[in-house]
Amino acid sequence: MIRIVLAEDQAMVRGALSALLGLEPDIEVLGSAADGEAAWRLLQQLRPDILVTDIEMPGLTGLELAQRIARQQLPIKVVIVTTFARTGFLRRALDAGVLGYLLKDAPADHLADALRRVQQGARAIDPQLALDAWSQADPLTDRERRVLRLAGEGKTAGEIATELGLSHGTVRNYLSECIGKLGVANRIEAYRLARQKGWL
Numbered sequence: 001m002i003r004i005v006l007a008e009d010q011a012m013v014r015g016a017l018s019a020l021l022g023l024e025p026d027i028e029v030l031g032s033a034a035d036g037e038a039a040w041r042l043l044q045q046l047r048p049d050i051l052v053t054d055i056e057m058p059g060l061t062g063l064e065l066a067q068r069i070a071r072q073q074l075p076i077k078v079v080i081v082t083t084f085a086r087t088g089f090l091r092r093a094l095d096a097g098v099l100g101y102l103l104k105d106a107p108a109d110h111l112a113d114a115l116r117r118v119q120q121g122a123r124a125i126d127p128q129l130a131l132d133a134w135s136q137a138d139p140l141t142d143r144e145r146r147v148l149r150l151a152g153e154g155k156t157a158g159e160i161a162t163e164l165g166l167s168h169g170t171v172r173n174y175l176s177e178c179i180g181k182l183g184v185a186n187r188i189e190a191y192r193l194a195r196q197k198g199w200l
Contacts, residue, residue, distance in 0.1 A: 006032035007039035007053035036060025066096035086198025100124040147174040152191030
């Protein structure tokens with residue numbers, strides 16, 4: 001029996017996934033959560049074989065959950081089911097140890113098959129997205145990504161410097177690097193492009 005926990009912030013999707021997977025004779029849905037923090041508590045309590053999670057959720061994102069599972073060395077495999085067909089998200093998911101990455105518009109039977117493959121230790125990645133991912137590398141460093149994310153949230157260079165413990169000049173340098181690497185005119189365009197590509 002494959003024991004899973006679901007993490008999905010949209011109630012209708014969460015219910016549909018739970019009902020769909022509940023029909024499979026070898027899959028048991030142990031519980032579900034509407035946000036990343038609640039999912040983390042369920043994972044610690046229930047210790048499933050697989051976490052099926054969305055990427056964007058309140059609290060912790062699906063990527064952050066995967067990273068936390070890896071850091072804590074929990075024996076829980078992660079499958080992301082999302083609407084985000086962005087190569088940057090896939091690359092970051094793979095870096096976090098995610099074994100499955102499927103799009104929500106895939107046929108329903110693909111999910112159960114993917115869970116079975118992942119349970120065996122294999123990867124289950126949307127094939128077109130996998131091809132696209134290797135043609136577009138994320139040019140940003142982790143620090144540039146953090147600075148650009150905060151700039152995109154409307155923070156000034158001074159506020160970013162304070163939050164990250166950097167000098168004002170260093171923050172401006174990071175923003176200039178982002179703008180140059182992405183080939184755009186300003187920090188807002190850099191944020192939009194990086195977000196669109198799934199690099200933030």
